[in-house]
Amino acid sequence: MRAVQKGGPEHYGPFVKAYGPYIYRTVFAVLHSPHDAEDITQEVLLQIYRSLPECRLDGLKTWITRIAVNRAIDFRRSKARRPEELLDSEVIAERLQEDTGGISSAELLAIEQSDRQRVRERVDEMPDNYREVITAYYMEDKSYEQIAAETGLERKSVESRLYRARNWMKRHWRKEDFE
Known part of the structure; x- marks a missing residue:
């Protein structure tokens, strides 16, 4: 060395x-x-x-x-933290090998894309201040510091908004909404 x-x-x-x-x-x-x-x-x-x-x-x-x-x-x-990430070839290969109970892999991927779209639509229904931090943190994979810099908020404010946004989702969203 x-x-x-x-x-x-x-x-x-x-x-x-x-x-x-x-x-x-x-x-x-x-x-x-x-x-x-x-x-x-x-x-x-x-x-x-x-x-x-x-x-x-x-x-x-x-x-x-x-x-x-x-x-x-x-x-x-x-x-x-990157649910929006495109599937890499390794994941696709694994999914192609799984027993899908009669559903083709292409159908499964289409269903997953539909689910992601449904989540995006539900996020769009959130209050602006919550939607902004949820989108930045979970969908764009940004850190608290990056979000704070872009929004002009303090880091603690970003943490607080994320916490409140999660609570808002728990109160307003039901599991059935995503099935």
């Missing part, structure tokens, strides 16, 4: 060979998706390389593990 810190990128190859598989296994344990684990492993390796000048090399493996786990958790959270 000291050679990488002093020598540059050409000395990083042995590190990648030594720790790459370990990082992949760590990320895979969090994500359970080979495709996502490969992508996040690359991001972690890049982040480690960029952070090397400040690295003290004490507890190197712990430091590497922490970066890998945190990045995987961040990815999983952001993916969970």
